[in-house]
Amino acid sequence: MLGFYVHVPFCSAICNYCNFNRGLFDPALKARYVEALVGEIQRADRAERAERAEGRGQRAEADTIFFGGGTPSLLEPDEIARIIETCRSVFALAADAEITLEANPETVTEARLAAFRSAGINRLSFGVQSFRESELRRLSRLHTADRARAAVAEARAAGFDNLSLDLMMWLPEQQVAEWLESVDAAVALAPEHLSLYLLEVYPNAPLKDEMARANWSQAPDEDAAAMYLAAMERLEAAGYEQYEISNVARPGCRSRHNLKYWTDGEWLGFGCGAHSTRDGARWKNVASTDDYILRMMRGESVAVDVRRLSPDERLGDLLFTGLRLADGVNLDTIRAEYGVDIWERHRPELEPFVEAGVLQHDGPRLWLTRQGMLLAHEVMAIFV
Numbered sequence: 001m002l003g004f005y006v007h008v009p010f011c012s013a014i015c016n017y018c019n020f021n022r023g024l025f026d027p028a029l030k031a032r033y034v035e036a037l038v039g040e041i042q043r044a045d046r047a048e049r050a051e052r053a054e055g056r057g058q059r060a061e062a063d064t065i066f067f068g069g070g071t072p073s074l075l076e077p078d079e080i081a082r083i084i085e086t087c088r089s090v091f092a093l094a095a096d097a098e099i100t101l102e103a104n105p106e107t108v109t110e111a112r113l114a115a116f117r118s119a120g121i122n123r124l125s126f127g128v129q130s131f132r133e134s135e136l137r138r139l140s141r142l143h144t145a146d147r148a149r150a151a152v153a154e155a156r157a158a159g160f161d162n163l164s165l166d167l168m169m170w171l172p173e174q175q176v177a178e179w180l181e182s183v184d185a186a187v188a189l190a191p192e193h194l195s196l197y198l199l200e201v202y203p204n205a206p207l208k209d210e211m212a213r214a215n216w217s218q219a220p221d222e223d224a225a226a227m228y229l230a231a232m233e234r235l236e237a238a239g240y241e242q243y244e245i246s247n248v249a250r251p252g253c254r255s256r257h258n259l260k261y262w263t264d265g266e267w268l269g270f271g272c273g274a275h276s277t278r279d280g281a282r283w284k285n286v287a288s289t290d291d292y293i294l295r296m297m298r299g300e301s302v303a304v305d306v307r308r309l310s311p312d313e314r315l316g317d318l319l320f321t322g323l324r325l326a327d328g329v330n331l332d333t334i335r336a337e338y339g340v341d342i343w344e345r346h347r348p349e350l351e352p353f354v355e356a357g358v359l360q361h362d363g364p365r366l367w368l369t370r371q372g373m374l375l376a377h378e379v380m381a382i383f384v
């Protein structure tokens with residue numbers, strides 16, 4: 001089934017490390033953007049009708065919507081409801097579709113969360129990043145640790161039973177024990193899902209200058225590895241399953257939407273900078289919010305960089321993303337679908353990783369060990 005990604009490029013303030021496609025919130029711009037989004041989804045309707053007229057058959061089925069950003073919780077609940085309803089009017093949206101809203105803790109109240117729930121949202125992903133005040137201030141985040149805790153309590157009170165928290169490790173001046181304090185604080189809130197990311201300080205990020213001025217540094221690489229491994233062990237002990245390099249979940253609570261990205265799935269992205277993959281083609285929308293709105297108003301295409309993928313590119317992508325999963329990839333399935341024996345084709349490059357304990361190969365399965373996940377990019381470079 002298809003998934004939909006809806007990009008919301010607005011934030012109340014711009015975090016000093018952020019490298020996402022976003023800008024400052026402006027109510028008038030937001031209103032025009034929502035019109036453009038609805039227009040883009042309706043435009044997909046025309047394409048769908050044309051496909052059906054040519055014999056594709058039923059309406060395309062979808063079972064996930066993911067509002068990502070930016071800060072999608074800055075949209076009003078009725079705007080979220082309108083976008084979901086537009087998706088439902090165009091596609092056959094499953095009755096039990098997973099509909100996720102990324103939310104920043106400072107943007108919500110219990111009443112607002114209840115309204116998002118009535119609008120159709122059934123999964124929340126809170127951008128918490130840390131439960132230590134000094135770290136949140138260093139990242140220029142607007143919320144406090146207490147606000148994050150309150151947001152989780154408000155979400156539970158509003159009836160949400162599927163919550164995810166994002167945490168970031170390897171922050172400036174952060175030690176392993178301090179990182180684990182945040183992991184423990186997250187576990188204490190019992191979310192169904194957690195995503196753990198390593199902070200990447202981009203060359204042009206304001207944080208890079210702030211770190212230089214304040215003489216802050218990131219711990220050595222060995223400590224970053226220790227943070228990752230210790231967190232995964234602690235989360236496993238608390239009943240979470242690691243199912244992807246950066247993601248853990250309670251049984252049955254994996255992100256159905258994100259799994260589409262890692263399992264050769266298909267999805268349509270709406271909004272500025274959103275990517276889509278369908279029927280062997282891939283495209284992305286124009287990145288600028290203004291340009292996106294303007295093109296929609298003029299009735300022009302918002303897609304740029306449309307490419308049909310060759311079988312080799314699809315296979316490379318499947319291996320690149322599939323190896324992110326704890327289950328890895330099934331080489332028999334790949335051989336049946338792509339006619340390629342991956343093990344035979346890449347044996348000389350793969351064997352040294354198996355001998356080093358980075359990869360495991362057992363029967364048809366090929367997967368990264370947890371230690372190996374720290375070296376994932378070196379292994380994936382073989383395939384792309």
Ligand code: SF4
Pocket residue numbers: 010011013014015018019020022069070071104127
């Ligand atoms: S809230 Fe998220 S998207 Fe917005 S500026 Fe901060 S890191 Fe970037």
